[in-house]
Amino acid sequence: MHKITRSGWVEVVTGSMFSGKTEELLRRLRRAEIAGQDVAAFTPAIDDRFGETTIGSHEGRQWDAQVIENEGAGVWDLEDHLNGEQVVAIDEANFFTEELVDVCEKLAGDGRRVIVSGTDITFRGEPFTPLPELMATAEYVDKLRAICTVCGEPATRNQRLVDGRPAHVDDPTIVVGAEESYEARCRNCHTLRTG
Numbered sequence: 001m002h003k004i005t006r007s008g009w010v011e012v013v014t015g016s017m018f019s020g021k022t023e024e025l026l027r028r029l030r031r032a033e034i035a036g037q038d039v040a041a042f043t044p045a046i047d048d049r050f051g052e053t054t055i056g057s058h059e060g061r062q063w064d065a066q067v068i069e070n071e072g073a074g075v076w077d078l079e080d081h082l083n084g085e086q087v088v089a090i091d092e093a094n095f096f097t098e099e100l101v102d103v104c105e106k107l108a109g110d111g112r113r114v115i116v117s118g119t120d121i122t123f124r125g126e127p128f129t130p131l132p133e134l135m136a137t138a139e140y141v142d143k144l145r146a147i148c149t150v151c152g153e154p155a156t157r158n159q160r161l162v163d164g165r166p167a168h169v170d171d172p173t174i175v176v177g178a179e180e181s182y183e184a185r186c187r188n189c190h191t192l193r194t195g
């Protein structure tokens, strides 16, 4: 994929929920493993959907991952967990604070291949830090689309539903453990409650 130099680089796999980001991340990790490359995978402490130490896709595939702090200086703990691995994977990157951008820059600068996966858009349809910053500084960006659950067009938005109704525009961006669900929607079918 990156033929010319021996330097490290950053790859971002982004898009809406249900677009297959984690599936693509796992596919790349599996390819690296087959080539005999050592992989270190990380996931934020905030996400415990598949247990504390695995990255899991909706398709059920998994990869062992280390859970690290998702905010502030704690994001740098990621570096302390490395043990010479050439490939570093970070899933659910949207749950990390912007410190993740500097961490990825440092890892790539040290000659590592860094693969970052996460959604780039909030439930409000706005840029979701730190993905936009990562997309700007990465060598490679793949933006995947899901299929709109309403109309079947390509979907780029995350529709948050609370008790089956569109979430309110003033709701917090990150909600953990709430009774909510998400659908992939296109621009036209994405809605927010404002009243």
Ligand code: ZN
Residues within 6 Å of the ligand: 148, 149, 150, 151, 152, 153, 185, 186, 187, 188, 189, 190
């Ligand atoms: Zn639609």
